[in-house]
Amino acid sequence: MALVNAFEKEGNFLFKHRGEIPIVLFLVAIPVVYFTDTNFLSGQTKGIIIDIAVSISILGFLIRAIAIGTTPKGTSGRNTKEGQVAESLNTSGIYSMVRHPLYLGNYFMWIGIVLFTYNFAFVTIITLAFWLYYERIMFAEERFLERKFGDAYMNWANVTPAFIPCFRKYKKNVIPFSFVSVLRREYSGLLATVVGFVFIDDLRIYFTTGGYKLETTWHYALIAILLIALILRSLKHYTSVLKEEGRS
Known part of the structure; x- marks a missing residue:
């Protein structure tokens, strides 16, 4: 198999299994938290890191909210069951500055949790692993878009960075920002992020004291976000409150 085809096949496979990344990250974090020596860090330094x-x-x-809140229905995107789907190319708003804002947002959301381990080597390793993983996904996605939109895609891709935004290239969104879209689509990601912070904090407390401390700020935040997520999920699936015309 040609290398370019192998990359695309790997990217499609990795995309379909991207939901398993948090599980892998949590498992790897267990020994990292256990073996990380934080005695050299003062309380003030830890507070700054947090x-x-x-x-x-x-x-x-x-970043993810901006991308999702300004994306019209049918623009470049993919579905894990149906494969890659795109009726039109999204090149305005945040997509005029960076080609993969959702993946950029993913990186920052998860690297914050990784930094919370106080292990800077772990931050570097996860950064490299993230790039290797998502590089394949971005490659497969861009191959699809190139075949789908041809020169229109190439003209946009040639002047728009893949991962590091160029603010000078910003072009106004074709549709206004929708907070409802964010509520409908991003509650699970926010919940997963809070769960990540709680998981790391609980691990550290357990390895330090041999027990758990449930009455912490992190647990209160988790309860609040969990309730919000349950409400939004119910509104999404059982009512029309969060439905919008022309939005995905």
Whole structure:
């Protein structure tokens, strides 16, 4: 098999299994938290790291929210069951600055959790692993878009960075931002991120004290986000409150 075809096949396979990434990350985090020595870090330093980690994850969520909230129905995207789907090419708004804003958002959301382990080597390793994983996915996605849209795609791709945004290239969105779209599509990602922080915090407490401490800020945040997610999921599946015309 030609290398280009192998990359595309691997990318499609990895895309379909991308939902398993959090599980792998959680499993790998267990020994990392256990063996990470944090005694050299002062309480103030740990507090700063936590603030930075949370801010990075929030940044990732905001990037995803902007992309999802300004994306019309039928634009370039994919479905795990039906394969890749795109009726039109999305090149305005955040997509005029970067070709893969959702994956960029994913990186920041998860690297914030990784930083919360206080293990900077782990941050580097996960960054490299993320790039190797998503590079294949982006390659497969772009092959599909190139075949689907031809020169229109190539003209956009040739001037738009794949992963690092170029703010000078910004073009106004073709449709306004929809907060409802974000509520409908992003509650699960936000919940998963909070679960990640809670998981790391619980691991650290357990390895340090041999027990669990349930009354923490992280657990209160988890309960709040879980309730919000359940409400939004119910509204999405059992009512028309979050439905919008012309939105995916």
